[in-house]
Amino acid sequence: MRTAVLLAEGAAKAMLWFMAAVTFFVLLVIVLYVLGRGLPHLTPGFLLQMPREMGRAGGILPAIVGTFYVTVLALLVAVPVGLGAAVYLAEYTEEGPFTRLLRFGVETLAGVPSIIFGLFGAAVFVYGLRLGLSILAGGLTLALMLLPILIRTAEEAIKAVPGDYREASLALGATKRQTIIRVVIPAAAGGILTGVLLGLGRAVGETAALWLTMGGSILRLPRSLLEQGRTLTLHLYILAMEGLSVERAFATAAFLVLAVFMVNTAALALLARFARRRSGG
Amino acid sequence: MRGAGKTGEKGERLFAAVLGLAATTAVTALVLIAFFVCREGWPGLERVGLLAFLFGRRWDPASGVFGVLPQLIGSFYVTLGALALAIPFGVGGAVFLAEFAPAWMAAILRPAVALLAAIPSVVYGFVAMNLLLPLLQGPTGGLGVSLLAGAVVLAVMILPTLIGVCEDAIRAVPAEFRQASLGLGAGHWQTVWRVVLPAARPGILAAVILGAGRAIGETMAVMMVTGNVYVIPRSILRPGATLTGTIALEFAYAGPEHQRALFAVGIVLFVFIMLMNAAAQIIARLAGKGEKAR
Numbered sequence: 001m002r003t004a005v006l007l008a009e010g011a012a013k014a015m016l017w018f019m020a021a022v023t024f025f026v027l028l029v030i031v032l033y034v035l036g037r038g039l040p041h042l043t044p045g046f047l048l049q050m051p052r053e054m055g056r057a058g059g060i061l062p063a064i065v066g067t068f069y070v071t072v073l074a075l076l077v078a079v080p081v082g083l084g085a086a087v088y089l090a091e092y093t094e095e096g097p098f099t100r101l102l103r104f105g106v107e108t109l110a111g112v113p114s115i116i117f118g119l120f121g122a123a124v125f126v127y128g129l130r131l132g133l134s135i136l137a138g139g140l141t142l143a144l145m146l147l148p149i150l151i152r153t154a155e156e157a158i159k160a161v162p163g164d165y166r167e168a169s170l171a172l173g174a175t176k177r178q179t180i181i182r183v184v185i186p187a188a189a190g191g192i193l194t195g196v197l198l199g200l201g202r203a204v205g206e207t208a209a210l211w212l213t214m215g216g217s218i219l220r221l222p223r224s225l226l227e228q229g230r231t232l233t234l235h236l237y238i239l240a241m242e243g244l245s246v247e248r249a250f251a252t253a254a255f256l257v258l259a260v261f262m263v264n265t266a267a268l269a270l271l272a273r274f275a276r277r278r279s280g281g
Numbered sequence: 282m283r284g285a286g287k288t289g290e291k292g293e294r295l296f297a298a299v300l301g302l303a304a305t306t307a308v309t310a311l312v313l314i315a316f317f318v319c320r321e322g323w324p325g326l327e328r329v330g331l332l333a334f335l336f337g338r339r340w341d342p343a344s345g346v347f348g349v350l351p352q353l354i355g356s357f358y359v360t361l362g363a364l365a366l367a368i369p370f371g372v373g374g375a376v377f378l379a380e381f382a383p384a385w386m387a388a389i390l391r392p393a394v395a396l397l398a399a400i401p402s403v404v405y406g407f408v409a410m411n412l413l414l415p416l417l418q419g420p421t422g423g424l425g426v427s428l429l430a431g432a433v434v435l436a437v438m439i440l441p442t443l444i445g446v447c448e449d450a451i452r453a454v455p456a457e458f459r460q461a462s463l464g465l466g467a468g469h470w471q472t473v474w475r476v477v478l479p480a481a482r483p484g485i486l487a488a489v490i491l492g493a494g495r496a497i498g499e500t501m502a503v504m505m506v507t508g509n510v511y512v513i514p515r516s517i518l519r520p521g522a523t524l525t526g527t528i529a530l531e532f533a534y535a536g537p538e539h540q541r542a543l544f545a546v547g548i549v550l551f552v553f554i555m556l557m558n559a560a561a562q563i564i565a566r567l568a569g570k571g572e573k574a575r
Contacts, residue, residue: 012470019373084303105308113498119547123317177296205401208500
């Protein structure tokens with residue numbers, strides 16, 4: 001009996017180690033494969049040149065610029081709104097039916113698939129407001145998609161600010177608004193920035209919603225926000241599906257993976273530093 | 282509030298009102314999304330008829346025939362397949378991280394899983410086209426393009442969600458449960474299997490539903506490897522299509538009537554997602570209540 005139990009314990013543990021190893025192995029294979037096949041073609045020239053022959057030759061400069069525009073636009077719209085929502089949820093409300101409704105909205109919005117955001121963006125921004133397929137329509141759609149993660153991280157960061165800070169500020173005669181702007185938000189800045197970085201990572205990787213709202217068929221440097229634009233993800237999709245250039249697709253994928261990893265690593269490092277400081281170390 | 286004159290008070294109230302407005306954006310956006318997708322899609326549904334739309338076996342935009350059954354079944358297959366592949370690894374990985382992993386290993390694995398979640402969906406699709414499809418050429422007797430390929434990619438993509446939410450659920454099980462079981466002479470694994478996992482069941486269920494929701498809604502990666510063929514798939518080894526893939530693939534080239542049909546596909550997708558989200562949130566809340574009652 002005793003040995004049977006020990007055997008089962010050993011087998012179960014071995015199984016769990018095996019599963020963790022497989023999970024890690026899959027990640028390793030994906031990352032090494034993309035980098036291994038992409039990095040050799042990922043030259044400075046590739047990043048800084050215009051594409052030629054639909055992307056069969058040349059570089060990815062317009063896709064980098066397109067990604068930059070749409071991402072910055074989305075963050076410019078979403079960060080103030082998300083931060084405002086987080087401050088309201090953390091500082092101005094008691095838990096009750098109204099906050100439950102607001103939280104339900106945030107949680108549910110986080111689960112809405114990107115293609116549905118794309119349909120909405122097409123109906124409202126592209127056709128309804130007549131922005132056409134454009135960087136502006138894509139950026140506004142993307143802003144809605146980023147709201148949940150921005151609100152959640154900012155609210156947590158604000159709630160983690162010790163109550164003494166607020167009391168000290170209020171005791172000095174500052175109003176609630178002054179306290180929030182001058183004391184609470186600066187103290188929570190690390191956590192808020194982490195959320196912004198996570199949102200940035202998500203924005204850079206987004207595809208489906210932008211495919212429906214931003215187009216992506218134009219391959220030159222965008223001259224205005226009302227033009228179509230192509231992001232790195234859309235460029236990779238088009239290169240891959242039209243079989244235009246395998247090397248350039250791999251190089252684009254490698255660049256995307258590196259970019260997203262850098263943003264996420266920065267976010268995690270920031271979060272770790274933030275957590276350490278909070279625990280008083 | 283000394284020093285805050287009449288204008289100060291006005292400023293305070295305005296500030297609070299602006300923040301309150303910002304806080305309602307998410308709920309408002311949700312309502313607007315539902316409204317606009319329905320408004321655009323409803324005429325399409327009405328013209329075809331709800332039953333004919335849901336159970337029609339032919340999707341042929343060129344002749345104005347819109348039956349979404351092939352995509353429904355395709356989405357169903359890839360989602361179920363992904364869950365079947367991902368649940369053992371997701372729950373196993375979560376148990377490993379929460380209960381058995383040495384600290385140094387958890388410190389490597391957790392960021393690794395977070396990075397897995399950060400890789401863009403197109404990159405997954407592209408890697409799968411190059412790595413997975415050649416491996417599946419034998420079993421599928423074709424190019425490897427199949428619902429199975431979609432299921433495998435989705436399994437990898439929902440793994441981080443599963444591991445993350447399951448680990449939280451396992452960590453939320455009170456330490457006394459473990460101590461009581463271990464104190465009675467049970468082994469570590471016995472304790473996990475008989476005590477911890479049953480106690481964490483609602484959280485694990487919520488994780489699975491969340492994972493299913495993400496799988497149904499995922500678009501690019503699935504579309505790149507499933508073939509987008511509108512036939513009722515006879516097996517998971519055959520090519521097929523999904524609800525999301527149809528919308529993404531056809532929207533840009535669709536005429537008005539066709540676009541309305543694609544919005545109608547969006548309604549179907551949205552209803553599924555909302556049902557699953559509601560289920561996950563209710564289960565999570567019940568689990569939270571159960572904990573408080575203890």
